[in-house]
Amino acid sequence: MAAHLKKRVYEEFSKVVQIPHEEAPAKKLRLSKPSKSAALHVDLCKATNSTEALQYLLQFARKPVEAESVEGVIRILLEHYYKETDSSVRLKIASLLGLLSKTNGFSPDCIVDDAINTLSNEKSHQVLAQLLDTLLVIGAQLPESPAVRLRLVDVAYKHLSDTYFGVRNKCLQLLGCLGLVDTPLSKDGEGPGSSQGGARDVQSIISNYFADQDPRVRTAALKAMLQLHERGMKIHQIIYEQACRLLSDDYEQVRSAAVQMVWVLSQLYPESIVPIPSSNEEIRLVDDAFGKISHMVSDGSWMVRVQAAKTLGSMLQVSPHFLEQTLDKKLMSDLRRKRTAHERAKELFASGEFSSGRKWADDAPKEKLDTNTVNLIASGACGAFVHGLEDEMFEVRIAAVEALCQLARSSPSFAEKCLDFLVDMFNDEIEEVRLQSIHVLREISTHITLREDQLDTVLAVLEDSSRDIREALHELLCYTNVSTKECIQLALLELLKNLNKYPTDRNSVWKCLKFLGSRHPTLVLPLVPELLSTHPYFDTPEPDMDDPAYIAVLVLVFNAAKSCPTMPALFSDHTFRHYAYLRDSLSHLVPPLRLPGRKQVYSLDSVDSSSGSGSVESAQLFLQQSLDRVSTIQNLETPGAQDLLNFTIRDLRRLGELQTELAGAADFCATYLRCQLLLMKALQEKLWNMAVPLCLKQNVTATAAAQQILEETYKLEFLYSGLESRQVATIHHVRLQAKALQLILTARTRQRLDLLSSSCEKFLQEVESFRRLFPSELPHFQDSFVEKLLDVMPRLLSCKPAELVKILQTTLRQSGLLQLRLPQQIHRATATIIEPTGESDNPLRFTSGLVVALDIDATLEHVQDPQSTIKVQILYPDGQSHVIHPKPGDFRKPGPNRHRLITQVYLSHTAWTEPSHVEVRLLLAYSSSSPPSKLGWSDSIDGLPPTEPAVEGTIPFSKPVKVLIMPKPARR
């Protein structure tokens, strides 16, 4: 049946396509109705009973319908609709109408009338609801036509009083989506009264249904109101009271929607004043709403609790004393009165009316207090967060933590207060919550200074066995301020303990101490003698330089010494030696210091550090100047050009090493220039003048150069982030040149014509695609290789391969050096493998044939979308290589542009007799729009073993790490 239907529909389509050619499409379509949708028509006529008809319709619904035939189909459906007696079939037709009017390219305004007509004599409520849904779809498709909207809204008004909840629901939805919003616009045109009245109407009508007997309708009414708000209508403040009443509804979905509604209104009218029931005082609306929503944090339904907790976070205008109540569970009094009442209540509690349960027998009954001033739950804000953070469902807890974060970021005093609670959350039973609270604390840590006892609790978490938690905590410590030197000592002690317990945390701990030191130089100063265990009279033994704990202490001290010039005086001799060593080996952790008597040695460094940002500017200037200088080279064959390039490349490389800010840009330029240099060299080879058979050897170097340029261009394109399309075009241009070179070389060595012609074709295609890819960049390529090629394109297309090669050769040799424009922000993707370190002499032993897991820990910087691009390559000594794709879950994102890969790779091999190294490295996979054709490649590098075992479509981008492994034969 399905096939039949499909066939028929397709037949129709062919006819329909012809018709619009003639005239006004709408009318024509109507005329074509009987013929084109005949399939459906026939099917529906054939159907003897409603079940069968339903079956046909269901089948029909599975196929998409083209825009042109939609109207015809709809006519047929409507025709059948009027005849149909069974409501389920009518329901299906109604839903099909909705589906069909969603078809792209079909404008449903022509069926509005019909759809509305069907409503008028429909008896079944379900069908009615479905029809209204269809109208909703139609209305949504026609946002530009106010007349249709007006009609639909009228329809909605008319059916609002239906007895079936579904119909009322849909009507409210219609009103929400289509109700008139644009009052301010039409105000000028017509009388303000009428338009205002219209808008007013929608709101008051919707709000009438806030008290509907059916909870679903109440929800729909609230949702419709929210929809109006989203569409830009200003909700009236009267609604507030009604919404507040719905907060105590029996049904959770109503309460949830009401929370949203109250929130919206609190954002709209934060400053207006509302009275407090049962007293004659008034407060700001946002405070009132905050109190009410806080109340919902202890709702019976956890969905509502999540909603409420989330919402609280975005109510930033709330008054501070209300905010602070949310953290106080004991403060139960009605804070809405006056400040004095607040304080009085606090005293009441301090005097111990309620016991805290922390001390034994402090709840012994005391004299009765004036209970009127104490109110247990009336003011909802009390302890909202205490409740939220203790909630049974971790979703609520997370929402509460996030809300705390948002609020604390905008209010330092609140941040101070919520500290204790966040610290408590470090002890949550679910790791996600713990992690989240640590992150939150880090975010607000600019506002706070940790006291000793707080730091103590924070540091306790350092012993956590979860690496994520510990690292998040290190990150947190990097940003925290502490108040006393004891804190520093405590932190150092705990960090060393951590280091001792989890040696893998080494880098993270060091980094943490670096920041701790540079943040609190004055606090570290008094600790220095103790930390370095120096003694005024006695020489103490020199500590072991390889001890990570000692390095950690030194990192702390040196970083503090950077901004504390008096500190170096306290150092002993070996400390200076160790400084020199660490400054070299761990330069990212140890800052340059101005040390007495050693100035000349480190002059370069100290100048660097002192000049600060100025040096960046001068380096930038230098970079620009170098590029300018290079650009003077007009012709590749100019004498001295090569030298200039060579020097510039060397300069840029060094610059990149010295100025980390500019490393990306400098590297990028250097690589680009190197490509140019290679190209220049290749073209200057003498081989071009020699006879073909004589120059095989030279040919090899040129081929290798071409190959290398290709590789470099891929690196240029994919390894650097922040490229503009101009640079990408330049890179592609170089690649094109390299390919041209390859082609020429192939032509010279090989005489097989068929092969040559196919590679010529390919090359021309690439030129073409270059033009397609960078149409806007072409004007910048004046006088370049590609422009010249494009000029002669018609000729190239028609000529023979040999001739083409000749043209290419001349063009290539004549083309000048294309200037590189320095990109604004450019970063090189880098990867460092932290683990394995490659230093271990102990081979990893395992039984051959089985697998062994190797832990890999690497940091990646400036890598976009690492989940799909980063791969791990294992290279065995026998040349066998093996690429592993890490799981997306193994990537973490500790900071912007930074990723961390912690994964396990599985190794396996057959038995060896000796332990041997395998190499582990990271690869960056790319997919170029024009991937290098495999045929061309293998042809051109024929006979040459690949210099680097590159994997197709990947760039190796980390230093390989060697791991000693030893697969042993299985013992029997």
Place this chain on the structure above:
Amino acid sequence: MPEIKVTPLGAGQDVGRSCILVSIGGKNIMLDCGMHMGYNDDRRFPDFSYIVQNSRLTDFLDCVIISHFHLDHCGALPYMSEMVGYDGPIYMTHPTKAICPILLEDFRKITVDKKGETNFFTSQMIKDCMKKVIPLNLHQTVQVDDELEIKAYYAGHVLGAAMVHIKVGSESVVYTGDYNMTPDRHLGAAWIDKCRPDILISESTYATTIRDSKRCRERDFLKKVHESIERGGKVLIPVFALGRAQELCILLETFWERMNLKAPIYFSTGLTEKANHYYKLFITWTNQKIRKTFVQRNMFEFKHIKAFDRSYADNPGPMVVFATPGMLHAGQSLQIFKKWAGNEKNMVIMPGYCVQGTIGHKILNGQRKLEMEGRTTLDVKLQVEYMSFSAHADAKGIMQLIRMAEPRNMLLVHGEAVKMEFLKGKIEQEFSIDCYMPANGETTTITTNPSVPVDMSLSLLKREMALGGPLPDPKKPRTMHGTLIMKENSLKLVSSEQALKELGLNEYQLRFTCRVQLQDPHSDVDTLHRIYTHLKNVLKGYTIQHLPDSTVMVESIVIKVTSSAEDSSTKVLLLSWSYQDEDLGSYLSSLLKKGLPSGLC
């Protein structure tokens, strides 16, 4: 007026021996059947003779409901069912049913085997008693009989603790048992829907306490234990075998796991192993974390916590020991305490309430020298810490539950009278509902105002709906006409025609007629017309017709005019209306009696 009567036999202004009788809608229900731990004589059990003097309890009680397995809630059950005699149904949740007999048996062993009491229930009695138990599931409505239905809600507190909603007709009572509104490490928080019962019977152990944040307590606890362990000290935690012990175990277990600690944790007593087994089984009754992670690992399968042996107490090095009983009054916990008390590095943490007179109570109150039996004294040098881990709702929790359930009356049990008084005041002030706190044996009577549901025939409903607006407004009552038929205990509202048909009665129409004399000089026809116009002016919105047969119809009221025989200017108006139009008819007659206004044409 129907009444609900509540009589506490135990737990009235008292903690322990929970046993509450409720009479509702002619049904008698016993809620909990506990014993008092403080007595060893007859006062230990509730006074069942209060219920019936000589006949069997079965005749009087419709069912017994046990909220959870603590002995002060179920300890007297075998005594009541087997020794006093009760054969009716006993309801409890599945975990309670599983764990309850273990505790009862343990209790029996201590009283009979150790203390040598006679006239106590036997193992067989416990078994027989458990046979009468019908298990309950959460949120499952169980029909005890045709009218009485009960439904259990989650209560936190201990594994399997439940609150029960008891309903007869439209009257209902909620009994909370013991409950906890803040979730802990192994159980969730109590929850109930807005069932609006007539009475909410709530425990009030912590009526005057608002506890600190739970995390704060946990952190303190862990920190204290951790510090003590790092110092190389030993930590003793006296606990009751079930409930808090498991929470603390999980707390320590996860902490050990997270922090990679190696010091051993021991748990004394064999009873716990059996109970732990049930904890593993009833995962659905625990909190979110345990429920979600049990597939990977059941949290109750402890890795770090091992069984304790007497000899371990002398082992060197740090350790943590959980030992029973919780108040240090006897048994293993006391033995260990004696061994460790002399070393100031050691620590004892009391996680719960201690009854006056126990060693636990003494050391918590700061006593540093204890007199032991045999005139020896014990110097207490070790650190003593108190940490409330009791899983009862605090004052705020009780208020929260009231807000959730929205009861019409409140009744407090299971708490000290003075504290209750305080909470009672708060509740009355806050919710403006009545709050009661009866003492043991004191009956509280609450009159209810139950709504009586009546079946209404659909045709009548539709007809009435058609008359009024399209939507019934739930907030406004509406009057309607119909006939109420009471037949065989059921009420039915039908239209009068149907009622007549059903009852086989003829329909009679009641019409009122009345004559009104009117002075009007005009002819009959004119008078009628004048009346017509007059009424037309006065009664706007009514259909008034002037019919050709010289009558005026106002709705269904007929007005005719005849001249009186004697005086043609005295007209006699004949008004006739049916019973349904009584209001309008009498209004018309009084209106016409006043005569017609002169200005009419």
